[in-house]
Amino acid sequence: MGDRHVLLRGLPKVDEVLQDKRLVLFYETMPRPLIVETVRNAVGDLRTAILEGTADRVLTQDEIMDRITAILTEKKKKSLRRVLNATGVVLHTNLGRARLSREASQAVMDVMDTYCTLEYDLKSGTRGSRHLIVEDIVKKVTGAEAAMAVNNNAAATMLVLAALARGKEVVVSRGELVEVGGSFRIPDVMGESGAILREVGATNKTRISDYRNAYEEGVTGCFMKVHTSNYRIVGFTEDVGLKQMSALGKELGLPVIYDMGSGLMTDLRWYGLDEPTVTDALKDGADVVLFSGDKLLGGPQAGIIIGKKEYIDRMKKHPLARAFRVDKMTLAALEATFAQYIDREASVKEIPVLKMICARPHELKERAGRLADMLKAACPDFHYEIESCTDQVGGGSAPTCELEGYGIGVWKEELPAQKLERKLRKAPVPLIVRVNHDRVLVDVRTLADEEFPLAVEAFLSVAEGAPADGTGTLSHEAGTLSHEAGTLPHGAEIFPHMKGGEI
Structure with missing residues (x-):
């Protein structure tokens, strides 16, 4: 018991710790109450350890301050942090999908x-519409009669069905009842929207006659086609093209909705x-087309709805809007991203998603060589080898598309x-790689290219054994956001420490 009293007397007072010069930088960047709470808890934990008999000595002042x-x-770390994506997956859902x-x-x-001017008209001085x-x-870029944006494509699907087919049947091919990330399923959202699902055809074969036979006047609300952007059915298959479906919709007086998802x-x-591209969907006769903003469009997370004005106007007035x-x-x-598509040739060079997808193998090989030279100069104890690899688009888009890429195999x-x-993932600016x-x-x-120095860091x-908690110093000279700039090879992993998750 006497030993415990000695140990307890050796504990520093909270006020004394708060005066330590090593806390100066934290006072400049963190609320004082949070620092006080941390110090009090740290000293309290030491006191508890002594009383429970799990501490056999008094920590030095330096040891206590290191812990605090x-x-x-x-x-200080934010939950949403910058990382370096070296996985080769362009639209990596876990890493935020499209780079702006x-x-x-x-x-x-x-x-x-x-x-x-979010909802303000400068000309009239009155309230405007977002x-x-x-x-x-x-409208200028797509050629549509009208357009609107909601917070993601799932919301777009819900709004379209609620506005155009609530209480009525929506005819969809069984082969297109998709599930996307987060267990979001087309049949489920139909139920929530108030629309009634009418499945037609078989999983691998659907014909135009299936849609015609499903039609009931006053019961059928619309025909819906869903682009299977995250999987493909191959072999003994048949599906109905958008042109055929649009012609039937026009004949029967029904709107044809095309949920194309990725939005190329x-x-x-x-x-x-x-x-398929968005403009082709309109040319093929779709009355309403909906797609994501943060996939192949290369913009922020959003759901874009385009099509005939009479239908878009109904959605704008709907309570869910x-x-x-x-x-x-x-x-x-969104406005800035679409503006870049006015010059289609330039957009491939300026929009990061398109630039990454369109990068040529010889360009990637040259860039891999440059990064390898930087790594060899900074960290000679590692081994480096330029390797060809297979990259992917990701984000539930173009599942069969294989992109020929290059990377650097590193080992020690x-x-x-x-x-x-794991160590690279715990770097000051985490580097996410494939194993x-x-x-x-x-x-x-x-x-x-601008991220190469951070990858070297x-x-x-x-190599230098920097603290795993990211407390090491880091030069941010080359750390500004840059917009230069995957089926994986056998045995490769993305996020090997994670199980599941959409890529």
């Missing part, structure tokens, strides 16, 4: 901390991406690849 500063450093272009990022910055902010530019605006078949509306930052990014004796991956057998693969397709943090 480590806790404070961890508390410089123009879109700047547009967000311009309205983020200021007042803006629907009009992106409508004109979307530019034909990229030349680059190996065989996906307010529940699903987007904020000024999303609208700013006595350091298992799984452990190296391929006995080495990690740093894929350069999704890693911008991540390896340096491993």
Whole structure:
């Protein structure tokens, strides 16, 4: 018991700890009450350990301060943090999907901390409509009669069905009753919207006669086609093209809805991406087309609805339109992204998603070589080898599209690849890589040139044994956001420490 009294007397007072010069930087960046709480809890934990008999000595002042500063450093970290994507998956759902272009990022910055014309008409000095902010530019780029934006494509699906088919049947092929990320299923959202699902055809074969036979006057609300953007049915198959379905819809006086999901605006078949485009969907006669903003469009998370004005106007007036509306930052990014599509040729170079998808193998090989040279100079104890690899679009888009890429295989004796991956993930700016057998693969397709120095810093943090909690120093000279710049090889893993999750 006497020993415990000695140990307790050796504990520092909370007020004394709060005066320690090592807390100065934390006072500049953190609320004082949070620092006080952390110090009090740390000292309290030491006291509890002594009373419970699990502490056999008094920690030194330096040891106590190291413990407190480590806790404070961890508390300073934001939950939403920047990472370096070296997986080769362009639209990596776990990593935030599409990177915005410089123009879109700047547009967000311009309205983020200021007042803006979100719902204000400068000409009349009266209230305006946020629907009009992106409508004109979307109409110009797509050729649609009308357009609106909601917070994601799931919301777009819900709103379209609620506005056009509530209480009525929506005829859909069984082969198109898809499930996307987060267990979001088309049949489920139909039920929530108030529409009634009418399945037709078989899983692998659906004919136009199936739609015609399902039609009942006054009962059928619309025909719906869903692009199977995250899987393919091959072999003994048959489906109904949008042109056929649109012709039948026109004959029967029913709207035809096309949920195309990924929202590709530019034909990229030349680059190996065989996906339908938004403009083709309108040309083929769809009355309403809906797609995501943060997939192949390359913009922020949003659901874009385009089509005939009579239908879009009904959606704008629907009560769910307010529940699903987007904020000024999303609208700013959307407007800027669509504006870049006015010049389709330039958009492939300026919109990061398109630029990454269209990157040529020889370009990627050259970039991998440059990064390898930087890594060799900074961390000579590792082994490096330029490797060809297969990248993917990701984000539930173009599931059969294989992109020929290049990366750097990195390994080190006595350091298992799984452990190296974990250490890189704990770097000051985490580097997310693939694990391929006995080495990690740093894929350069999704890693911008301006991010190369930060990737080197991540390896340096491993080589120098930087604290796993990210307390090491880091040069941010080259750390600005950049917009230069996957089926995986056998044995490769993305996020090997995670189980499941949409990519």
